[in-house]
Amino acid sequence: MTRPIVVVGGGLAGIAASLRLIDAGQRVVLIESRKKLGGRATSFVDPRTSETLDNCQHVLMGSCTNLIDLYERLGVLSSITWHRRIWWANPPRTHEIMEPRRLPAPLHFGLSFMAMQLLDASDKRALARAMWRLIRLGTEGREAWRGRAFSEFLDETRQPQRVRELFFEPVITSACNMPCGRCDAFHAMFVFQAGFLQDAWSPVMGLATVPLASLYDAAHPLLCDAGGALRTGVSALALAFDGDRITGVVTDEGVVDASAVIAAVPPDRLAKLCSQTLRDADCRLARLDEIPFSPILGVHLFFSQPILTTPHLVLPGRATHWLFDKGRDSHGRVHLHAVVSAADEWIDLDEAAITERIMHDIHWALPSTRGIDPVAVRAVKEKRATFACVPGIDALRPKATPDGVRGGIKNLCLAGDWCATNWPATMEGAVRSGYLAAQGLIGGRGVVAGVPPAPLARLLGL
Numbered sequence: 001m002t003r004p005i006v007v008v009g010g011g012l013a014g015i016a017a018s019l020r021l022i023d024a025g026q027r028v029v030l031i032e033s034r035k036k037l038g039g040r041a042t043s044f045v046d047p048r049t050s051e052t053l054d055n056c057q058h059v060l061m062g063s064c065t066n067l068i069d070l071y072e073r074l075g076v077l078s079s080i081t082w083h084r085r086i087w088w089a090n091p092p093r094t095h096e097i098m099e100p101r102r103l104p105a106p107l108h109f110g111l112s113f114m115a116m117q118l119l120d121a122s123d124k125r126a127l128a129r130a131m132w133r134l135i136r137l138g139t140e141g142r143e144a145w146r147g148r149a150f151s152e153f154l155d156e157t158r159q160p161q162r163v164r165e166l167f168f169e170p171v172i173t174s175a176c177n178m179p180c181g182r183c184d185a186f187h188a189m190f191v192f193q194a195g196f197l198q199d200a201w202s203p204v205m206g207l208a209t210v211p212l213a214s215l216y217d218a219a220h221p222l223l224c225d226a227g228g229a230l231r232t233g234v235s236a237l238a239l240a241f242d243g244d245r246i247t248g249v250v251t252d253e254g255v256v257d258a259s260a261v262i263a264a265v266p267p268d269r270l271a272k273l274c275s276q277t278l279r280d281a282d283c284r285l286a287r288l289d290e291i292p293f294s295p296i297l298g299v300h301l302f303f304s305q306p307i308l309t310t311p312h313l314v315l316p317g318r319a320t321h322w323l324f325d326k327g328r329d330s331h332g333r334v335h336l337h338a339v340v341s342a343a344d345e346w347i348d349l350d351e352a353a354i355t356e357r358i359m360h361d362i363h364w365a366l367p368s369t370r371g372i373d374p375v376a377v378r379a380v381k382e383k384r385a386t387f388a389c390v391p392g393i394d395a396l397r398p399k400a401t402p403d404g405v406r407g408g409i410k411n412l413c414l415a416g417d418w419c420a421t422n423w424p425a426t427m428e429g430a431v432r433s434g435y436l437a438a439q440g441l442i443g444g445r446g447v448v449a450g451v452p453p454a455p456l457a458r459l460l461g462l
């Protein structure tokens with residue numbers, strides 16, 4: 001029997017790569033150090049309550065065509081609900097609604113923006129100026145902003161402080177896990193151009209209705225039916241390199257011979273799997289230790305009475321960025337999830353201090369909840385949640401495939417949201433990298449095409 005292709009890392013990138021390989025008739029061994037799949041987009045059983053909780057709420061968008069393709073392959077697309085409306089808190093008024101309405105893209109948010117009272121008329125004019133500039137820049141114009149801070153663009157388009165705080169910061173900090181002043185403008189602009197402006201489907205928000213970990217259940221039987229294996233609870237220790245090719249993966253349970261390897265682990269982990277000889281040989285591996293990270297805090301809060309009246313809520317201008325209604329847990333308690341992106345300032349706080357701050361924001365956004373406190377809390381700190389999307393980050397992100405790379409080892413592909421995909425650190429970026437890596441080894445299907453811009457958006461420059 002020929003040696004299998006070994007995929008190291010069972011996050012979204014590794015799962016995506018594995019499924020593409022088996023669909024092309026390859027035998028795959030997927031090695032994952034944890035007991036379950038999903039990596040950073042997964043669930044855990046909380047030992048305090050025995051509840052299955054997601055490490056954090058994960059949001060996808062209509063623009064995530066490759067993630068949607070993967071969910072379809074796993075047979076779980078029906079477990080995603082789609083939300084056209086995004087609710088924004090604006091106390092003491094009722095929540096504001098942002099949604100695509102009647103007008104063709106890129107004007108589709110125009111009507112709901114005009115109705116929103118969060119921003120006044122001059123704020124809205126300034127925002128329209130920035131959006132118009134983003135439309136006219138198009139994708140080519142965006143390239144010129146690679147390596148600059150997005151705040152420079154906000155300065156250039158004369159955005160008032162209120163518009164920055166109430167609109168740009170919540171959107172960019174959530175999407176790129178980095179505030180505007182420290183976020184690479186190329187990626188922030190991508191969020192608006194491809195995620196909001198170019199068509200009306202891309203900004204529709206998808207939320208899983210089941211625990212994230214269960215989305216990947218089908219991967220195991222699919223791998224086995226194709227003659228391969230899923231080995232969870234097994235850690236890769238090193239990539240075996242003979243000076244020319246990768247010959248296998250050394251694990252804590254012995255060596256797994258490989259015809260080729262896809263390394264789908266985060267960059268700091270990959271650095272530990274590579275000998276200096278290997279890193280010197282393939283320049284994709286040279287700068288793995290330089291990739292910076294940015295934290296996210298997810299807080300599960302349980303109440304004895306309803307809190308949110310909408311499925312989710314953006315808290316503009318607050319330290320807490322989003323609230324999500326997670327329904328009721330198995331004890332009948334109301335389950336709310338709060339998310340703080342770029343959470344550097346929160347990482348050293350204990351759970352009591354975190355709860356106090358989050359509740360302060362909840363009481364601000366929902367004044368009728370003042371005086372109500374949670375009956376239980378579970379804060380999940382992810383210190384290395386995503387790569388830090390700082391100016392110049394793309395120079396550190398290696399290609400998934402060895403083609404055209406100095407010393408690129410032919411039977412080694414890389415995958416992970418940190419690889420060069422032009423996407424910020426997202427589930428979509430991870431799946432794209434996995435598909436690219438599989439294509440790099442065996443050819444065939446690569447990434448699924450993105451959503452095309454609507455005709456008027458294309459005509460105007462997007």
Ligand SMILES: Cc1cc2nc3c(=O)[nH]c(=O)nc-3n(C[C@H](O)[C@H](O)[C@H](O)COP(=O)(O)OP(=O)(O)OC[C@H]3O[C@@H](n4cnc5c(N)ncnc54)[C@H](O)[C@@H]3O)c2cc1C
Binds near residue numbers: 010014034057234417
């Ligand atoms: C708190 C939080 C919130 C987020 N919110 C969103 C969101 O709303 N929307 C969105 O699109 N993205 C979000 N993301 C980002 C998203 O989770 C990631 O981009 C994506 O899951 C990365 O997938 P990956 O496969 O590249 O990496 P990972 O998920 O990190 O997978 C790597 C896998 O490799 C395994 N591994 C590591 N070392 C070894 C080893 N030596 N041997 C074997 N296995 C190993 C790990 O256990 C892991 O399972 C969020 C991330 C976090 C942390």
